Amino acid sequence: MDELFKTKADKESAISHFTTLQQQPGWKLLKQIVDANIEALREQLEEGIGEGETKEDIDRIRNNIKLLKEHINKPQDMIDKLQGKAVITKTEEDPYETVEDLKKRRGLTEEAETD
Numbered sequence: 001m002d003e004l005f006k007t008k009a010d011k012e013s014a015i016s017h018f019t020t021l022q023q024q025p026g027w028k029l030l031k032q033i034v035d036a037n038i039e040a041l042r043e044q045l046e047e048g049i050g051e052g053e054t055k056e057d058i059d060r061i062r063n064n065i066k067l068l069k070e071h072i073n074k075p076q077d078m079i080d081k082l083q084g085k086a087v088i089t090k091t092e093e094d095p096y097e098t099v100e101d102l103k104k105r106r107g108l109t110e111e112a113e114t115d
Helices: 009-023 025-047 055-072 074-082 099-105 108-115
Strands: none
Touching: 009 074, 025 055, 025 108, 055 074
């Protein structure tokens, strides 16, 4: 990516373009839509997606949330990177419950599942 921003002028121009992009009504609308999609996915994690839910289903939802966040934050991440600021991503800690935790919280036990 360094080949895209070889000079200080290239970096300043890109920062200006990304800043302008973030101020555009279309971008603001897209951000609202993506935020609503992220919230819907979080609700799916909390409530479950139905009978037969697997760890793969939960992992897919988590990955979708991660990708949506990465894409919607890309302009600011690029601005920060071009300004020499460290871009921090939170990957160390998983804020979501495991399948087992969800089942416990919902009152589902192995006994209840077999009935």
